[in-house]
Amino acid sequence: MNRHAPIGKAGLELIKSYEKFSATVYSDQSGHPTIGYGHKIKSGDNYGGAPLEMDQALLLLQRDVAWATDAITRLVDADVLDALNQNQYDALVSLVFNIGVGAFQESTFLSILNDGAGTLACRIDVAGLEFPRWNKATIDGEKVVSDGLVRRREAERILWLTPTQPTQEPKACTHSRMKLICQDCGKTFTVSA
Numbered sequence: 001m002n003r004h005a006p007i008g009k010a011g012l013e014l015i016k017s018y019e020k021f022s023a024t025v026y027s028d029q030s031g032h033p034t035i036g037y038g039h040k041i042k043s044g045d046n047y048g049g050a051p052l053e054m055d056q057a058l059l060l061l062q063r064d065v066a067w068a069t070d071a072i073t074r075l076v077d078a079d080v081l082d083a084l085n086q087n088q089y090d091a092l093v094s095l096v097f098n099i100g101v102g103a104f105q106e107s108t109f110l111s112i113l114n115d116g117a118g119t120l121a122c123r124i125d126v127a128g129l130e131f132p133r134w135n136k137a138t139i140d141g142e143k144v145v146s147d148g149l150v151r152r153r154e155a156e157r158i159l160w161l162t163p164t165q166p167t168q169e170p171k172a173c174t175h176s177r178m179k180l181i182c183q184d185c186g187k188t189f190t191v192s193a
Contacts, residue, residue: 007065010159011090015061015097018152023051025122029146037061068097068166075105080113091131098152099134108133112138131157133172 007015019038025047028034033041033047036057038046052060072092073081084092104110109130110125131153136143 005086005089007069007093008086008090009118011093012061012065014155015089015094018098018155019061021054021057023057029148035060037064039064057075059144065093065097067101068093071101071104072096075101075110075114077114079118080123083124085164087126087159087162087164088128091156094156095115095131095134095157096150098149103134110144114148128157128160131160142165 016037025033025035025041028038028040035041035047036052036062039057039060055120076092081089097111099107107130108117109127112127112130115123118126132150132155133153135145135149135153137139137146137149
């Protein structure tokens with residue numbers, strides 16, 4: 001994976017499918033004013049006039065995705081970025097786009113990816129198990145499981161596990177309770193529920 005590659009078509013389509021297009025301002029499930037494909041309106045933005053056109057929404061989405069890709073380039077170790085295939089990178093961009101840079105920066109997902117122990121393949125496999133943990137939205141100050149986020153995380157996890165070339169076989173880690181043992185390197189990872 002090129003460290004500075006843009007998000008691929010599969011990743012962009014995944015984000016668009018879960019963000020949905022809205023030509024007018026609406027409140028997302030956490031109460032943030034939003035427009036287009038999940039563009040969070042910031043102080044000083046003005047979208048109160050004419051409805052947003054699809055091409056304008058796509059430009060906003062590409063700009064918004066750019067901050068997620070920049071954060072990934074900054075936070076994920078270079079050797080990990082080089083090892084990710086396009087689908088894994090796209091799934092990661094979708095996750096970071098949705099949860100935000102701050103949450104990703106503090107996540108177990110990032111810690112597992114950047115953990116120097118074990119093989120890259122193992123760390124990438126184990127990190128992919130973290131997607132389902134990001135299934136909650138903050139509503140009225142409380143974390144609540146969101147059916148939409150459950151579906152989105154599953155779609156991201158499936159994309160993460162999808163090889164980009166037909167001859168690739170995903171390497172699997174086996175698990176025993178909440179400890180995961182890599183079949184490649186034998187390293188044990190503890191994953192919280």
